[in-house]
Every structure is written in structure tokens, then in C-alpha cells.
Amino acid sequence: xxxxxxxxxYIVWMILFIVVPMFFIFYYAVNVGGQxxxxxxxxxxxxxxxxxxxxxxxxVIALKTTAICLIIAYPIAYILSNMKKSVAGFISLLxxxxxxxxxxxxxxxxxxxxxxxxxxxxxxxxxxxxxTEFSVLLVLVYDFLPFMILPLYNTLSxxxxxxxxxxxxxxANPVKTFFRVVLPLSVPGIxxxxxxVFVPAITTFTVPFIIGNGVFTLYGSKIDEAFHQATGVxxxxxxxxxxxxxxxxxxxISTLIMNYFDKDKESGGQVL
Amino acid sequence: MESNKLIELKGITKEYDGSLALDNVDLYIRxxxxxxxxxxxxxxxxxxxxxxxGFVTPTSxxxxxxxxxxxxxxxxxxxxxxxxxxxxLFPHLNVFDNIAFGMKxxxxxxxxxxxxxxxxxxxxxxxxxxxxxIDQLSGGQQQRVAIARALVNKPQVLLLDEPxxxxxxxxxxxxxxxxxRMQRQLGITFVFVTHDQEEALTMSDTIVVMKxxxxxxxxxxxxxxxxxxxxxxxxxxxxxxxxxxxxxxxxKVRMKGMTFPCVDAGFGKNVExxxxxxxxxxxxxxxxxxxxxxxxxxxxxxxxxxxxxxxCGGYEWVVHSTDYAAVGQQVGISIPPDxxxxxxxxxxxxxxxxxxxxxxxxxxIDNVGFAANGLEEYENKEIALVEIAPEKVRIxxxxxxxxxxxxxxxxxxxxxxxxxxxxxxxxxxxxxxxYMEEGEEVGILVDAEDLVLSDKED
Numbered sequence: 001x002x003x004x005x006x007x008x009x010y011i012v013w014m015i016l017f018i019v020v021p022m023f024f025i026f027y028y029a030v031n032v033g034g035q036x037x038x039x040x041x042x043x044x045x046x047x048x049x050x051x052x053x054x055x056x057x058x059x060v061i062a063l064k065t066t067a068i069c070l071i072i073a074y075p076i077a078y079i080l081s082n083m084k085k086s087v088a089g090f091i092s093l094l095x096x097x098x099x100x101x102x103x104x105x106x107x108x109x110x111x112x113x114x115x116x117x118x119x120x121x122x123x124x125x126x127x128x129x130x131x132t133e134f135s136v137l138l139v140l141v142y143d144f145l146p147f148m149i150l151p152l153y154n155t156l157s158x159x160x161x162x163x164x165x166x167x168x169x170x171x172a173n174p175v176k177t178f179f180r181v182v183l184p185l186s187v188p189g190i191x192x193x194x195x196x197v198f199v200p201a202i203t204t205f206t207v208p209f210i211i212g213n214g215v216f217t218l219y220g221s222k223i224d225e226a227f228h229q230a231t232g233v234x235x236x237x238x239x240x241x242x243x244x245x246x247x248x249x250x251x252x253i254s255t256l257i258m259n260y261f262d263k264d265k266e267s268g269g270q271v272l
Numbered sequence: 273m274e275s276n277k278l279i280e281l282k283g284i285t286k287e288y289d290g291s292l293a294l295d296n297v298d299l300y301i302r303x304x305x306x307x308x309x310x311x312x313x314x315x316x317x318x319x320x321x322x323x324x325x326g327f328v329t330p331t332s333x334x335x336x337x338x339x340x341x342x343x344x345x346x347x348x349x350x351x352x353x354x355x356x357x358x359x360x361l362f363p364h365l366n367v368f369d370n371i372a373f374g375m376k377x378x379x380x381x382x383x384x385x386x387x388x389x390x391x392x393x394x395x396x397x398x399x400x401x402x403x404x405x406i407d408q409l410s411g412g413q414q415q416r417v418a419i420a421r422a423l424v425n426k427p428q429v430l431l432l433d434e435p436x437x438x439x440x441x442x443x444x445x446x447x448x449x450x451x452x453r454m455q456r457q458l459g460i461t462f463v464f465v466t467h468d469q470e471e472a473l474t475m476s477d478t479i480v481v482m483k484x485x486x487x488x489x490x491x492x493x494x495x496x497x498x499x500x501x502x503x504x505x506x507x508x509x510x511x512x513x514x515x516x517x518x519x520x521x522x523x524k525v526r527m528k529g530m531t532f533p534c535v536d537a538g539f540g541k542n543v544e545x546x547x548x549x550x551x552x553x554x555x556x557x558x559x560x561x562x563x564x565x566x567x568x569x570x571x572x573x574x575x576x577x578x579x580x581x582x583x584c585g586g587y588e589w590v591v592h593s594t595d596y597a598a599v600g601q602q603v604g605i606s607i608p609p610d611x612x613x614x615x616x617x618x619x620x621x622x623x624x625x626x627x628x629x630x631x632x633x634x635x636x637i638d639n640v641g642f643a644a645n646g647l648e649e650y651e652n653k654e655i656a657l658v659e660i661a662p663e664k665v666r667i668x669x670x671x672x673x674x675x676x677x678x679x680x681x682x683x684x685x686x687x688x689x690x691x692x693x694x695x696x697x698x699x700x701x702x703x704x705x706x707y708m709e710e711g712e713e714v715g716i717l718v719d720a721e722d723l724v725l726s727d728k729e730d
Binding site for chain 2: 160162163166167168169170171172173176180181184185
């Protein structure tokens with residue numbers, strides 16, 4: 001099989017940039033100053049108040065972000081999918097143009113809006129809207145909304161219009177047609193939309209760091225904090241690595257759940 | 273009988289962006305009949321079906337189903353069900369749930385659903401297929417599921433939109449027979465859309481032939497076949513020889529310089545007509561005994577019969593015969609009186625609005641200038657009516673003419689082809705000895721003396 005040759009660069013790439021770093025994370029988690037030890041690993045794992053609670057908060061925020069994105073994106077995608085292709089293309093462009101701007105730049109703009117612009121507007125410059133769950137959620141939804149719209153729009157616009165006509169023909173009103181035909185058929189789009197929003201939302205660092213303003217902390221900031229210990233010298237690699245391992249496992253589990261739903265769909269099963 | 277009319281369409285017109293898809297269609301469909309809407313693609317047959325189903329709202333006109341006006345009644349509230357062209361089966365449901373879709377919406381008891389769906393599966397010969405997924409079925413099986421899904425709701429009318437199009441020939445023939453069997457068994461009215469004339473002739477009680485949004489003829493299959501009303505119907509339904517002739521008096525027609533007895537009457541004296549003679553009605557006889565004789569120019573074996581082209585003094589007769597004739601052989605042609613079908617002449621002419629520019633000596637049709645004579649009495653920019661005889665329209669290569677258009681349809685009229693060329697604003701009718709492919713790009717030239725102008729105000 002000569003074709004295998006073409007896979008070699010990819011395999012090398014995978015080993016260099018995925019397997020080796022993972023190995024280092026595990027290595028640093030159980031290695032303090034060149035000595036093998038499980039103490040840091042255990043203390044991090046068992047620190048419920050500092051670590052698990054923040055992780056739980058992060059999961060809740062990620063779930064909320066995903067849910068809000070889904071609720072906002074579905075109607076938008078649905079309306080877009082029923083529009084003329086040219087009009088839909090233009091409107092979805094409006095949603096995507098902000099994406100061409102740098103992510104950090106966008107987040108800093110929101111910081112400026114929440115910290116200075118809105119308080120100035122309502123005439124109370126002493127008030128700050130940053131550092132709250134609401135503000136972090138707002139910016140997360142703003143950042144990730146396009147990633148929910150796109151897969152939904154793709155799936156919805158591929159649904160054969162004659163299926164909707166068939167449903168209407170068989171006696172389903174528009175609402176029933178939506179719940180019995182459109183929604184079940186759009187499940188693959190929902191699943192990939194959720195994956196594309198939930199995973200980056202749970203691991204996000206920039207948004208809670210900037211918008212959280214040091215008051216509202218999420219798991220991403222926690223890892224950052226561990227590596228940059230307050231002294232500014234060398235961070236605690238063992239703690240940071242252990243935290244990272246926990247996050248990787250979380251993401252893995254959520255991906256597996258999503259894959260399960262997707263598989264179920266492919267074999268033709270009913271999700272709802 | 274009034275009560276017999278299940279569906280009534282009155283003056284249905286449908287416009288799409290200024291072009292007419294249906295032009296003032298009047299039609300009624302009787303309870304329990306198998307009616308076929310037949311015509312070439314783009315003739316409006318599918319639009320008409322979708323208007324009955326409620327997916328398309330007519331620009332004007334009334335749809336009555338069972339005496340009730342359907343204006344504003346959405347598809348899900350109509351007592352009709354549709355079998356879609358590509359079946360439109362739900363991929364997220366199995367066969368059983370696809371068929372049960374309509375009944376579940378009506379909250380029918382589970383026992384009834386099970387009983388009726390299984391009865392339907394039996395009717396369409398798919399017993400035991402309930403648990404299968406749609407993508408595990410062949411095209412023919414999907415077709416049956418689509419039919420079962422519609423029929424299980426016991427509609428008053430079943431609408432079928434070219435349902436056999438995607439099937440191969442053998443399966444198609446089987447389904448034709450089966451559909452007809454189901455229709456008889458259930459006594460449901462079927463409205464069937466197709467462009468396949470053979471399919472229409474095989475299955476229908478009534479055929480409605482359509483062209484360009486206008487009904488050409490309504491009748492039983494035998495009537496449509498034997499007594500086509502115009503050259504289009506004759507040409508579309510089977511092969512035919514169409515010859516210009518003159519109806520001398522009742523039962524006497526003159527064509528090709530000879531007078532023939534026929535069975536038609538009521539056209540008046542010395543009226544120009546078109547004569548239709550089906551290829552299978554013509555007999556090949558000994559040339560010495562025949563009034564028309566000619567030379568065989570081609571013979572093609574068609575399975576059951578030979579298709580023989582006989583050249584008789586410049587006109588090629590198409591004859592279907594089970595007897596073989598060799599190419600080059602001299603044969604005679606005999607036409608029995610009952611083989612001659614007379615149609616009223618449809619005289620096509622080009623009548624356009626033209627912008628007249630006497631200062632340039634030009635008139636503008638379709639935004640293209642034509643040199644014309646006798647413009648003195650007009651003023652610049654005046655709109656006049658111009659008439660051009662179809663035989664005077666010269667068809668040339670597109671690069672040789674300023675006015676170009678695409679061929680919309682081409683029809684053999686016995687001695688020549690008549691075809692329609694669609695230009696920017698107008699459809700031109702032209703005659704030619706050559707066949708033109710539909711969609712072909714052609715150029716149009718008209719000589720100055722062939723443009724006949726008349727004042728619009730007169």
C-alpha cells in the first residue's frame with residue numbers, strides 16, 4: 001500500500017504536536033523538581049473548593065452559553081434557510097464579518113463598552129458592568145453565536161422542501177410540521193452546533209480573564225493562574241498540568257456524548 | 273350531473289413574475305375517475321396539481337373541492353393527498369411511521385393505526401417492511417410507501433405528480449398496472465400528472481392535454497388518440513402524418529391533389545383543414561392498385577412493427593406495418609376513410625407591436641431594428657402593429673442576425689416544421705424544412721417587403 005506514505009507527515013505531526021505535549025502534561029503533573037511525586041496531583045484533585053467548584057461554574061456557564069446560543073441561533077438559521085440564497089448569504093455575512101476581527105480585540109471592545117461606554121451613557125461612571133456572570137455570558141454568546149448559526153443553517157437549508165410539503169399535505173399544520181419534521185431532521189446541525197460552542201466555551205480563557213475582570217473566575221483562568229504563580233517566577237507546573245488533565249477529560253466526555261447522539265441519527269433512529 | 277363533479281376549477285390563472293403558467297383554465301374532475309394531466313414540461317400541469325393541493329395560490333380563479341371553495345384553505349385542511357415526484361418520504365422515520373404519519377396527526381387510536389397501516393402495506397405489496405428505514409428500500413419500494421402514506425388517509429382525491437418518472441421501464445409498466453388496480457379497488461379519484469403519452473393512454477379514464485398553460489383537449493384516451501383537435505395534440509399523442517388539406521364538403525377531403533372519402537362532417541364547404549393520419553392506419557399495398565405510390569426510403573424494426581418511411585413525390589409518409597418492405601422498393605399507400613381525421617386549421621401568424629422610426633426607415637421589434645417600407649405615414653416612435661407570415665421569417669445562424677432567440681418548440685406539420693422562437697419580448701413562429709433542437713440559439717431575419725404594418729388606432 002503505497003498510499004500510506006502520504007499519511008506519514010500527518011502521523012509525525014500528530015505525534016509531535018498532540019501526543020508529545022499530552023505526555024508532557026502527564027509528566028509535569030506527577031513531577032516536582034525532577035522528583036516523581038503524587039502529592040501535588042492528589043492535593044489538586046481533592047481541592048474541591050478551589051478547583052472543582054470553579055470547574056462546575058465553568059460547565060454551568062458553558063451550558064448556559066450553549067443553550068442561549070441555540071435559542072437565539074435556531075430561529076435565525078431557520079429564517080435564513082427559508083430565504084432566497086442571495087439574501088441569506090448577505091445576512092449571514094453580516095453575522096460573520098465581526099468574526100474576521102481578532103478575538104481578543106473584540107473582547108476588549110466589549111470590555112470598553114461594559115466598563116466605560118454604558119455607565120457613561122446612563123450617567124453613572126462609577127458603576128461597572130464587568131466582572132459579573134451576566135457580562136461574561138453576554139460576551140461568550142456574542143463570540144460563539146456564529147458557530148451555532150452556521151451548522152444549523154447548513155442542516156436546515158439542506159432539508160428537502162418537499163418533505164415539508166409532504167407533512168403539510170398529510171394534515172400537519174406549520175407548527176406540527178416543525179416539531180415532527182424540521183426539528184428531528186435538524187438534529188445533526190444542533191449536535192455539531194453544540195459541540196462547536198460548548199467545547200470552546202468551557203475552555204475559554206480570554207473572555208473570563210478580560211470581562212471577568214479578576215472578580216469572576218472560570219476554569220481557564222484557574223489554569224493560567226497556576227502556571228503564573230503570584231510571585232511571577234516559575235508557576236506550579238504540577239497543579240496546572242493536573243487541572244489541564246481534568247479539563248481534557250471533561251471535553252472528551254462531552255464529545256463522546258455528542259458523538260453518541262450523532263451516531264444515533266445516522267442509523268436513522270429518532271432522537272426526540 | 274352536478275353532484276358528480278368532485279373538483280371544479282373555474283378560470284384558473286397563475287402568473288409567475290409576469291409570465292403566465294396557467295391561462296384561464298376551466299376543468300372539472302368527476303368522482304372516482306382516473307384523470308391525467310398530460311403535456312410537455314413547462315405546460316403548467318404540475319402547477320395545476322399544486323393549486324388543487326393548496327401549495328400554490330392561483331392569481332385568479334376558483335377551486336371547488338366537493339362543492340366547497342378552497343380559497344384560503346391551507347394544504348393540511350384539504351381532503352386531498354399527494355404522491356410527490358421524488359416521493360418525499362421522511363428519512364427520520366421508518367416505513368411504518370411514514371405511513372402512519374397522517375393518522376397519528378389525527379390522533380387515531382393505536383389499534384386503528386396498526387390495522388390500517390398494515391392493510392396499506394399489504395395493498396402495496398410491502399408486507400413485513402414496516403420496520404425498514406427509507407434508505408434501505410429500492411426506488412420502486414419507496415414509490416409504494418409514498419402511495420401507501422397518501423392512501424391510508426382515505427383522501428377524496430389522490431394527486432400524483434409524475435410519480436413513475438424515476439423508475440426504470442419495466443418497473444414503470446408494473447406500477448402503471450398496479451396503480452390502476454388500486455384506483456379501481458379503492459374507488460378514489462386519481463389526478464395523475466405525466467409527460468408520457470403512453471402512460472396517459474394506458475391508465476386514464478380522462479386525459480387533459482395541456483400546452484403553455486392552456487388546455488388543448490379533454491377526452492377519453494381513444495378520443496384524444498383518434499380525434500386530436502389540433503396538430504399539437506396529434507403530434508404529442510403518438511406519431512402522425514399531418515397534411516394540409518381542404519374540406520370540400522361533408523365526408524370529402526382534398527389533400528395532395530386528390531380527393532379522399534372520410535368520416536368527418538360539419539366543417540363547411542371548401543375550408544382549409546389539417547388532416548391527421550396515424551402511421552398504423554395506413555396500409556402498404558401493391559403500387560399498381562394504389563392512388564399514392566412511392567419509394568421506401570428507410571425501414572426501422574421497432575419490436576412489434578416496422579417503421580417505414582415512404583417518399584411519395586416529396587412528402588414522406590410514416591407508416592407502421594408488421595410487413596417488411598425493403599429500402600428502395602416501390603410501394604403503394606392506401607388510406608381507409610376512417611383513418612382520416614380532420615382538424616380545424618390552426619393558422620399561426622406573427623403579430624407584434626413595433627416602434628416605427630420613419631427617419632431611419634426602420635421599425636423596432638424586440639428592441640432590434642428591421643428595415644421596412646411604407647413608413648411615411650407614421651411619426652417617429654409611434655407604435656404600429658406588424659404582421660409577418662411564418663413562412664417569411666428566415667431562420668439563420670445567430671451570428672448572422674441582429675435578433676436572436678432560443679427555439680421553444682418544434683413540430684412537424686407534414687410538409688415542414690413549425691417552430692416557436694422565444695426572443696426578448698415576443699415569441700416568433702417560423703417555418704423551416706429543417707428540424708431545430710429545443711433550446712437551440714437561432715437568428716431571425718425578415719425582408720423589408722415581408723413586414724406588413726397597420727395602424728394600431730384603426
